[in-house]
Amino acid sequence: xxxxxxxxxxxxxxxxxxxxxxRIIQFKPSAERHFTLGLPTGSTPYGCxxxxxxxxxxxxxxxxxxxxxxxxxxxxxxxxHPESYHSYMWxxxxxxxxxDPANAHILDGNAEDLEAECQAYEQKIAEAGGIELFVGGIxxxxxxxxxxxxxxxxxxxxxxxxxxxxxVANARFFGNDLSRVPTMALTVGVGTVMNANEVxxxxxxxxxxxxxxxxxxxxxxxxWTVSAFQxxxxxxxxxxxxxxxELRVKTVKYFKGLMHVHNxxxxxxxxxxxx
Amino acid sequence: MPSNKxxxxxxxxxxxxxxxxxxxxxxxxxLWVRDGRILDPEKLFFDEQxxxxxxxxxxxxxxxxxxxxxxxNGGYGIDFSQISEDVSSGLSFVSKKILQxxxxxxxxxxxxxxxAVYHKVLPQVKVHDGGRGGAGVLGFHLEGPxxxxxxxxxxxxSFLRTFQAGGMEDLMEAYGSxxxxxxxxxxxxxxxxxxxxxxxxxxxxxxxxxxSVANLSQAEEAVHHGASFITHLFNAMLPFxxxxxxIVGLLTSDRVPSGRTVxxxxxxxxxxxxxxxxxxxxxxxxxxxxxxxxxxxxxxLPPGRHTLGQQVVEIQxxxxxxAGTTTLCGSIATMDMCVxxxxxxxxxxxxxxxxxxxxxxxxxxxxxxxKGNLDYGSDADLVLxxxxxxxxxxxxxxxxxxxxxP
Numbered sequence: 001x002x003x004x005x006x007x008x009x010x011x012x013x014x015x016x017x018x019x020x021x022x023r024i025i026q027f028k029p030s031a032e033r034h035f036t037l038g039l040p041t042g043s044t045p046y047g048c049x050x051x052x053x054x055x056x057x058x059x060x061x062x063x064x065x066x067x068x069x070x071x072x073x074x075x076x077x078x079x080x081h082p083e084s085y086h087s088y089m090w091x092x093x094x095x096x097x098x099x100d101p102a103n104a105h106i107l108d109g110n111a112e113d114l115e116a117e118c119q120a121y122e123q124k125i126a127e128a129g130g131i132e133l134f135v136g137g138i139x140x141x142x143x144x145x146x147x148x149x150x151x152x153x154x155x156x157x158x159x160x161x162x163x164x165x166x167x168v169a170n171a172r173f174f175g176n177d178l179s180r181v182p183t184m185a186l187t188v189g190v191g192t193v194m195n196a197n198e199v200x201x202x203x204x205x206x207x208x209x210x211x212x213x214x215x216x217x218x219x220x221x222x223x224w225t226v227s228a229f230q231x232x233x234x235x236x237x238x239x240x241x242x243x244x245x246e247l248r249v250k251t252v253k254y255f256k257g258l259m260h261v262h263n264x265x266x267x268x269x270x271x272x273x274x275x
Numbered sequence: 276m277p278s279n280k281x282x283x284x285x286x287x288x289x290x291x292x293x294x295x296x297x298x299x300x301x302x303x304x305x306l307w308v309r310d311g312r313i314l315d316p317e318k319l320f321f322d323e324q325x326x327x328x329x330x331x332x333x334x335x336x337x338x339x340x341x342x343x344x345x346x347x348n349g350g351y352g353i354d355f356s357q358i359s360e361d362v363s364s365g366l367s368f369v370s371k372k373i374l375q376x377x378x379x380x381x382x383x384x385x386x387x388x389x390x391a392v393y394h395k396v397l398p399q400v401k402v403h404d405g406g407r408g409g410a411g412v413l414g415f416h417l418e419g420p421x422x423x424x425x426x427x428x429x430x431x432x433s434f435l436r437t438f439q440a441g442g443m444e445d446l447m448e449a450y451g452s453x454x455x456x457x458x459x460x461x462x463x464x465x466x467x468x469x470x471x472x473x474x475x476x477x478x479x480x481x482x483x484x485x486x487s488v489a490n491l492s493q494a495e496e497a498v499h500h501g502a503s504f505i506t507h508l509f510n511a512m513l514p515f516x517x518x519x520x521x522i523v524g525l526l527t528s529d530r531v532p533s534g535r536t537v538x539x540x541x542x543x544x545x546x547x548x549x550x551x552x553x554x555x556x557x558x559x560x561x562x563x564x565x566x567x568x569x570x571x572x573x574x575x576l577p578p579g580r581h582t583l584g585q586q587v588v589e590i591q592x593x594x595x596x597x598a599g600t601t602t603l604c605g606s607i608a609t610m611d612m613c614v615x616x617x618x619x620x621x622x623x624x625x626x627x628x629x630x631x632x633x634x635x636x637x638x639x640x641x642x643x644x645x646k647g648n649l650d651y652g653s654d655a656d657l658v659l660x661x662x663x664x665x666x667x668x669x670x671x672x673x674x675x676x677x678x679x680x681p
Contacts, residue, residue, distance in 0.1 A: 079321065090317045095305070101324035 013047025341379025414457025
């Protein structure tokens with residue numbers, strides 16, 4: 001694991017965005033070989049999306065040959081609802097960049113047959129050649145996507161009932177009215193994300209600190225599903241100072257000491273203008 | 276790249292680098308148009324996996340819904356009330372000229388005239404959408420002849436009428452046909468007007484109160500029967516009095532049926548209404564304010580003397596006088612001038628000023644489902660403006676119909 005610790009939310013967002021930028025440009029995506037990117041939603045990746053949009057606007061990166069697969073979507077929420085993950089992705093990312101609409105995949109929470117929808121999604125990922133880089137976040141209960149505590153660590157894309165913790169955490173997007181928060185979601189499985197060539201988890205804020213501690217300093221445990229990535233060969237955790245508050249001083253010092261190595265991944269930052 | 280649009284083959288235009296008026300605010304958003312209507316880009320993206328065929332760079336301009344002028348008597352030497360064999364061409368001429376003022380739809384207005392004029396003029400014009408040829412016609416505004424003698428203003432007294440026979444019969448006898456009529460201004464204190472107000476409203480025609488000496492009760496009764504507009508507030512009506520506010524009192528009346536709004540026309544040229552009076556009205560009832568030009572034949576003509584019909588008019592700046600006198604003979608301000616002046620005089624926001632010329636008139640005429648806003652599905656009648664609210668370009672149904680020379 002790489003644990004990349006930046007001073008604050010903005011710096012963490014920027015580091016993550018630069019990493020994604022460099023990975024895409026180094027990959028040299030083309031019509032025959034797209035770069036497949038797994039994407040999260042929520043407040044944590046917002047800053048990262050803003051930065052990526054900035055890089056697109058300055059002409060340094062293009063998403064023309066990038067295929068995206070979002071992690072999850074609520075069940076039963078109208079797609080045009082402002083809190084749907086389709087709306088989030090459109091407003092905070094897709095509408096600002098040059099991605100081909102046919103390459104932007106998000107699970108359909110209003111599909112007639114939800115199980116078929118999940119299977120079809122796994123199929124689409126396989127047809128795209130698998131995910132090159134899966135970007136994700138972590139819930140306060142240590143979940144990745146909507147793989148709530150107790151989810152199988154080898155699970156695939158499926159329907160999940162949301163844990164109370166998650167519903168409470170999401171209530172702020174629904175006027176703090178618990179009754180308006182969707183109770184089910186479609187989500188990629190832990191196993192689905194584990195299949196990616198590389199996984200990058202963004203974790204910022206003190207409220208995520210305990211989950212980060214459980215995910216990386218304790219054992220692999222299905223109660224804290226992000227811990228599964230301890231067994232992935234290529235995982236990066238990008239966090240801010242606050243997210244490290246529950247870690248051992250020794251862990252933090254060790255990884256901060258490696259920042260000069262980590263920073264070589266984003267410095268120099270590449271641009272398509274140089275190609 | 277070939278596009279994949281499963282719903283329609285029509286070309287999609289994306290207006291970028293602009294601020295659009297939406298949800299009562301100027302938002303930094305792109306505006307998408309297809310088939311002459313505003314398009315929902317999110318639906319396009321997810322449902323059709325479609326994207327823009329063409330991008331228009333607005334260079335930071337403001338995009339507002341096209342202006343709607345519900346009271347304009349003519350311009351550029353054309354007088355809509357003049358009997359003519361070819362009303363259409365005069366109307367077209369003006370409708371094309373007003374595109375440069377940002378007006379995309381209007382109600383050609385006829386002042387009090389003898390029946391012969393109405394019978395001749397009305398059938399020659401149909402309600403129609405605008406385009407390259409000019410702004411769209413929403414229907415006539417018939418100002419008179421059922422108005423008050425005491426408040427006739429510049430209307431010819433000999434052609435004023437009252438409801439003698441039975442309300443609508445008098446009206447139909449005067450006008451001939453109501454097919455192309457969007458609005459009628461009348462004085463509600465005239466006996467027999469109530470049934471006329473009800474019947475006109477039933478037919479979907481907006482009833483406006485004006486050129487009247489009605490007191491507040493009479494005005495409220497007319498509103499109860501369906502009247503929803505006040506023609507050029509303050510002008511040609513009794514002045515506000517603290518024990519009987521008259522028609523002006525409708526702005527704050529508590530007898531307006533719930534769910535209904537009384538709108539009021541305002542000629543914001545700085546001449547017909549003192550800015551302080553404008554502010555009183557605006558502050559009392561901001562959501563009802565509708566900017567109108569009430570422009571006369573002389574609008575658009577250069578300074579100096581002009582012979583218009585039976586009158587000789589002298590234009591000095593924004594004033595139009597009866598030649599050789601200091602008597603005003605009508606307004607010659609253009610709609611965009613009115614928007615700018617209103618914003619400056621009322622101290623209101625840009626959004627409010629723009630809505631007074633677009634959203635509010637559309638609401639008044641019951642056309643919000645397709646005009647006066649930039650909601651998905653509405654007609655793409657647009658006006659591009661700079662920050663000082665000067666018109667840079669005008670679009671009707673998504674097509675550019677006027678652009679300012681650089």
